[in-house]
Amino acid sequence: MFDSLYPRLTATRRIQNMCGTWRFQFDPRSEGVYEGWEHGLPDPIDVPVPSSFADLFTDKASREYTGDFWYETDLFVPGEWRDANVGIRFDAATHRATVYVNGVEVARHEGGFTPFVAPINDVVNWNGVNTVVVKMNNELGLDTLPAGETKILSDGTKVCAPYFDFYNYSGLQRPVRLVVSPRERIEDFAVVSRFDGDDALVDYTVDTNGDHDVEIVVTDEDGMDVARGRGKAGTLRIENVIPWQLRNAYLYTFTVRIVDDADDDRVIDEYYDEIGIRTIAVDGTRLLLNGRPIYLKGFGRHEDSDIHGRGFDPVMNKRDFENLKWIGANSFRTSHYPYAEEQLYEADREGFLVIDEVAAVGMMKSLVNFLDATDASKTKEVTFFDEPVVQTDTLAAHLQAVRELIDRDKRHACVGIWSLFNEPDSASDAAVPYFRKVFDLALDLDPQKRPRSYTNVTACGAGKDKCHDLCDVIMLNRYNGWYVEGGVLIHEAARHQREELELWHELEPNKPFLFTEYGGDTMAGVHKLPSVMWSEEYQVENLTEMATLFDAFDWIVGEQAWNLNDFQTTEGIMRVNGNKKGLFTRDRQPKMAAYYLRDRWTAMPDYL
Numbered sequence: 001m002f003d004s005l006y007p008r009l010t011a012t013r014r015i016q017n018m019c020g021t022w023r024f025q026f027d028p029r030s031e032g033v034y035e036g037w038e039h040g041l042p043d044p045i046d047v048p049v050p051s052s053f054a055d056l057f058t059d060k061a062s063r064e065y066t067g068d069f070w071y072e073t074d075l076f077v078p079g080e081w082r083d084a085n086v087g088i089r090f091d092a093a094t095h096r097a098t099v100y101v102n103g104v105e106v107a108r109h110e111g112g113f114t115p116f117v118a119p120i121n122d123v124v125n126w127n128g129v130n131t132v133v134v135k136m137n138n139e140l141g142l143d144t145l146p147a148g149e150t151k152i153l154s155d156g157t158k159v160c161a162p163y164f165d166f167y168n169y170s171g172l173q174r175p176v177r178l179v180v181s182p183r184e185r186i187e188d189f190a191v192v193s194r195f196d197g198d199d200a201l202v203d204y205t206v207d208t209n210g211d212h213d214v215e216i217v218v219t220d221e222d223g224m225d226v227a228r229g230r231g232k233a234g235t236l237r238i239e240n241v242i243p244w245q246l247r248n249a250y251l252y253t254f255t256v257r258i259v260d261d262a263d264d265d266r267v268i269d270e271y272y273d274e275i276g277i278r279t280i281a282v283d284g285t286r287l288l289l290n291g292r293p294i295y296l297k298g299f300g301r302h303e304d305s306d307i308h309g310r311g312f313d314p315v316m317n318k319r320d321f322e323n324l325k326w327i328g329a330n331s332f333r334t335s336h337y338p339y340a341e342e343q344l345y346e347a348d349r350e351g352f353l354v355i356d357e358v359a360a361v362g363m364m365k366s367l368v369n370f371l372d373a374t375d376a377s378k379t380k381e382v383t384f385f386d387e388p389v390v391q392t393d394t395l396a397a398h399l400q401a402v403r404e405l406i407d408r409d410k411r412h413a414c415v416g417i418w419s420l421f422n423e424p425d426s427a428s429d430a431a432v433p434y435f436r437k438v439f440d441l442a443l444d445l446d447p448q449k450r451p452r453s454y455t456n457v458t459a460c461g462a463g464k465d466k467c468h469d470l471c472d473v474i475m476l477n478r479y480n481g482w483y484v485e486g487g488v489l490i491h492e493a494a495r496h497q498r499e500e501l502e503l504w505h506e507l508e509p510n511k512p513f514l515f516t517e518y519g520g521d522t523m524a525g526v527h528k529l530p531s532v533m534w535s536e537e538y539q540v541e542n543l544t545e546m547a548t549l550f551d552a553f554d555w556i557v558g559e560q561a562w563n564l565n566d567f568q569t570t571e572g573i574m575r576v577n578g579n580k581k582g583l584f585t586r587d588r589q590p591k592m593a594a595y596y597l598r599d600r601w602t603a604m605p606d607y608l
């Protein structure tokens with residue numbers, strides 16, 4: 001629906017890389033649109049694409065820049081593609097973009113973590129150089145995902161004030177490619193699998209923009225045909241199927257072709273995807289993968305690394321997967337926004353279950369919501385979902401973000417649960433109708449009807465949350481032993497956490513529970529006997545205390561510590577050059593608690 005197919009080189013499709021050095025210019029007075037910057041930037045500097053721009057700079061104003069900013073590059077387009085469909089695919093443009101080619105607007109996109117394609121056939125100079133200009137903006141508001149505020153200082157400078165605990169990195173942070181497909185092309189396809197004895201039955205649908213027929217061919221990892229189908233919809237039988245399993249992945253290649261009935265040798269368009277055959281479901285308090293109850297071990301993460309910021313970094317991503325395997329994890333959450341497609345393909349290949357999260361973070365009016373352990377429902381001020389703009393503009397942006405997330409990720413075997421919000425103010429009456437619309441859309445759009453949820457924040461705990469009935473799985477972010485009753489009170493914190501869990505189980509006795517965040521800030525290298533908060537010893541004690549709770553209730557089916565790595569946040573008195581709750585440092589080296597979790601998790605089965 002959104003031209004979201006991941007770029008593939010096939011018999012009929014071409015890709016031209018557009019990554020590299022682009023020209024860049026800040027536009028603090030938003031004058032570019034009036035001064036013709038769409039034709040070219042007047043006084044640009046060089047920046048790399050993909051990358052966040054913040055940590056490239058040495059001056060504070062550039063690093064913290066908030067407002068409009070522009071990119072520009074030259075693009076040669078070969079004339080042989082004149083009769084094809086040619087577009088520029090941005091894997092992400094954070095947080096919003098307007099794209100111009102040769103001075104003509106060709107696309108706009110809101111949302112910084114999902115792809116879009118700018119069609120250029122009508123404006124391109126074939127066999128010539130074209131000027132590509134992208135006007136961007138990184139401001140936050142109540143109506144943006146993620147949410148926050150933009151403050152304006154006395155001198156007119158804009159400052160980002162996020163309602164979330166990660167740095168508001170922005171820019172062309174993921175790859176940009178020229179993508180070429182036939183005029184009549186495959187626009188989308190979906191699969192839904194089920195098992196029939198030793199076989200799998202795979203229902204498929206293919207969307208094209210033409211009337212020619214479609215064939216679909218499934219091959220195994222040895223390249224052998226295992227199933228074939230004809231028509232834009234149908235059911236394939238894969239005999240003696242090898243299921244996709246946790247940490248034991250198997251991927252089939254589904255190749256879809258538009259064919260010409262009058263000429264068997266003519267392939268009008270060809271596209272393929274690598275897909276694992278699995279089922280995911282909730283059954284009572286169990287989370288089932290292929291009908292077997294699973295226990296999730298892993299982390300909330302961030303796409304974050306030094307200098308690159310949130311810029312796509314396959315080297316760091318690879319190290320993260322190696323660390324995830326080393327520690328015995330089998331899952332992660334894409335906190336707090338959709339991650340790069342390459343991360344999901346890696347999770348497909350490595351057999352990690354992913355909680356795929358839309359960028360609905362900060363929907364609690366608090367600049368330090370991680371400190372807001374108070375009862376949000378007692379907040380005197382107008383709460384987030386009481387704001388009129390939230391029930392209109394924010395909801396529209398949220399629904400669109402869900403459409404684009406599910407459209408992009410629906411075929412991934414690794415995607416097991418949709419996280420539709422992160423720590424929203426779910427204790428307010430105004431939240432209920434908003435949540436219902438989001439949950440209903442996700443159910444409607446996902447062909448595989450995966451479990452849906454959101455992460456519940458302490459301030460909206462058991463008895464206060466008014467939206468949990470919409471969840472198929474209950475996901476809790478809890479910091480007992482850190483923000484709540486830390487240090488010498490850690491055992492008291494555990495008692496209170498147990499009490500809340502018992503209350504939750506009374507409220508939701510037939511649903512599985514996941515801890516999607518727990519832990520505490522830890523400065524690598526700080527040691528103390530006996531332990532004190534921020535020491536590595538305390539991180540071990542805190543995680544150990546929580547693990548005792550996880551092991552006490554068989555309806556807790558997963559534990560995802562916060563965070564895999566230390567990561568950058570907005571500066572403040574609670575952050576020492578960022579958030580230090582990582583089990584690994586920002587340069588991906590283990591803290592003492594990583595060895596504790598490795599011992600725990602490598603001894604725990606993936607299946608209950």
Ligand SMILES: CCCN1C[C@@H](O)[C@H](O)[C@@H](C(=O)O)C1
Nearest residue numbers: 165369370457458477579581
């Ligand atoms: C109330 C807990 C919210 N949680 C959100 C996450 O984004 C933060 O990084 C984390 C923290 O404070 O470390 C807390």
